[in-house]
Amino acid sequence: LYGGACAACGRNRLYRIVHREILLLGVLSVVASLLFLGTRAAARANRRMRLQEAAVWYEQGRHDLQAGGTLDAITALRRAAAIDPGRPSYRFALADALARDGQSDAARQVLLTLRERTPEDPQVNASLARLEARRGSVAAASGYYESALYGAWMADQAAPRRQLRVEMIRYLLAHRQEQRALSQLLVLSANLPEDAGLQVEAGQLLMRAGDTRRALDHFRHALAVAPNDLSALAGAGEAAFGLEDYGRAHRYLHGIPHESDHLRRLAALAALVVRHDPLMPGLSGDERSRRLVGCLTHAAARVRSCARRADPESEPLPAGLDSLRAEALSLARGLAAGRRRRSSDVLESGTALILRIERAADAAHCPTAEVDQALSLIARKHESDRP
């Protein structure tokens, strides 16, 4: 193979062989290049065909799903997803169909596969969160919700993102995760547009999470946009009531149709507080005195009626209750007769006495009227106002 000289060129025969190899390699390279182009064209045509087929199955699946044929839809969507695994929407639709059919584990697998490819996809994470929520795994669901919220959202997707945050907050509140819900609520309230409905929704969620002050702010924002919005009025009234701002609560709740007993009761209580509170701002000295007398007299009357109605077989009334009643009547008489000075100290000690009576009467299971509740609210409010 390697010996001898070439008769034509006088060189070693190996030169000829190597030169021939190079030439043939060149030819083969050209053939390979052409084959590459041909194969690529064929592969592209094939890919188009497969994509088309996958699209047909996808449409079929969607149609089946709409028609209620979940199992047929799953079969069709499975084929679509298998033929075109690169399209997340097919797998997503499949996961949706599986979840609807109750095949949560299978749906979860599909979504996890998707998540590995696009870990920041909000839709995938949100669906996983819903599946985990359905399984009762609060930690996993919260994690996926957070992944979804902090995922890759498009600039024009503020509304769905907000909706998802609201969904997460509702889920957290339903599972007694108030602190986590509050942190999400802070983000939500910071980015809310001037929309009455959204403000009301945020306010209601804040109320459920226990942040009444922020809730009131949102209701007031809503009322600024839509002053006659009944939900905003009701929410604001409830929030003001919760903040012991009964005057404001009465203003919000007064005159609006109340759909629930709770709101109706709040409105009535607020009205009573406004009517009886001796320390309400803007009242004259006489009026304050008159109201205090009224309150003391009512509290004393509650104790008296309680003592009269007391069942002989039940526990006797506490001994201190009678002395409290006597003290209340004495103070009321003194004020009515003008013997006691109408100072702020007297007013404060009067309200404190009312609170003591009401508490003692409650402890003795005396019957409670709305006025009694209002008196308790008044006394409690002023007790907390005291330094």
Added chain:
Amino acid sequence: MTTRPATFSQLRLRENQLFVAVTILIGVLSGLSAVLFAVAIERTSHYFFGFDPSPGRLLLVPVLVSLGTGVLLARVFPDARGSGVPQTKAAFHLQEGFIPARVPLGKFLTGVLCIGSGHSLGREGPSVQIGAGLASVVGRWLRLPSARVRDLVPVGAAGALSAAFNTPIAAVLFALEEIMGNLSAPLLGSTVIASVSAVIVERSILGNEPLFRVPTYHLVHPAELGAYALLGLVGGLLSLAFCKSLLALRKVFQRLPPWTRMLQPALGGLFVGALFIMAPQVMGVGYDFVDQALNGGLMFRTLLLLCGLKLVATVVSYASGNAGGIFAPSLYIGAMAGGAVGTLVQWFAPFPAGEPGAYAIVGMGTLFAGIIRAPMTSVFMIFEITQDYQILVPLMVANLLSFMISRRFQPAPVYHALLAQDDVHLPATTAGQGTPALAAGELMEPEAVLLPAEQSVEGAWQLAQANGGAAHLVGKRERVVGVLSLESLAKAVQAGRGNEALTSLVEGPILHVHPDHPVDIVLERLGRSHGILPVLSRHSARRLEGVITLDCITRFIHRRRASASADAAGRAET
């Protein structure tokens, strides 16, 4: 003259560089062929079946197409039957890498038609044969030395498999472990180059997508390793069932009259067509459904049904002589079995268990290890296919068990057994072995007396007596059918069977050696024989190359001594 050694070494270096260039080119060509093959199968399948085939189509297409491919496979491309891996191994070990140009062409054509028409066969085995065939053709076209052409066969195979599965590491391991039978082979560099070239080509055309998309699975509880071991056991038994039934049914088809060869693929097509009406999911390569199993998308009953039906469909499709491989079916069956075992574990295990999809992945590996018997390739292939590192330990546990069970009850690997059914005997794995110091080919004597198989027992006995010797071969030089001792002939004559044909006395396999067998095996087998040991060709294990007797060995020793004495005398004279 003084410059000649320098020029010579320079040119040798250049030849090595050229070999590297050829390796790259073969990687590219085999990669392209594998991609084109896969694309052609999909197009053909779509052409035959459309999106949603009717039952009539499902039944008729495999039958009608197999009628055509039956003729092609029987008359034009007989080497294109079956997987292609055994033929490639035979070409590497026995034919110095010679694969005729019509083989890759025929394999491409018939493979596309068979698999495209729905036969439950894989595309990887044919891709390996096409790649190896192209390598052999290119090597010969470039007039490379035969040793280099032989070296190119595993290179082409690695390139094709790398592109077919998108698994470059596993392809290299497969070429070394399965084709060459030697993981420490010196061709590691060349196979790596071809594999990388092929996968670059494949990814540039199809994109860098793994074959299957699966979520990352974990070992949820240490006790799960026990469940994976159970899966290994199931995988081993299934592998065994697959191999045994495939070999048994293939033997049945081989025993049918030769004129039926053209019709056998259609017969298989009729059976699988009927099966497709019941379960079209087992048609063709079936990777779509493997993907579903890996993602936990199939129910327990479906998994069991598809596992069983795929096994039956593949055995029938392959045994009836269609063109297609068993890689993909083994992965399919494994995924279904694994998914089923995983579901059971999830239902009944007293510890927290992983998803059935994780078991489906491991199941693929166990079947591959059990059927193909390439455990290292199996582990790396599953790892590359799924790109899931977490599953490696369970995979190794299950693979090892499956491999051991399969090897215990089916000693010959399936590719070797398939070749043996075609009278091709591959040498044992050559790892760590060199060329024997003294081989049967040197000891044997080519001339031998054969008793014609159609002769009567009486006539044969007389002929044997006239020739002398304790035993005689029966048959023709091209087809030895057995060995008969003089004693057995005499007994038959005494028993009144003198008029029977000689073949009636021949029974069992022929105790033989091949020319490359070392002397220790020759002596051991000669000790068990009737005094005569036929030396048969590895290409065709019925063709006589020569015989070995004790006299032959004595004569060989004398010749050696005489030659040694002559050498010594020559040296003394010098």
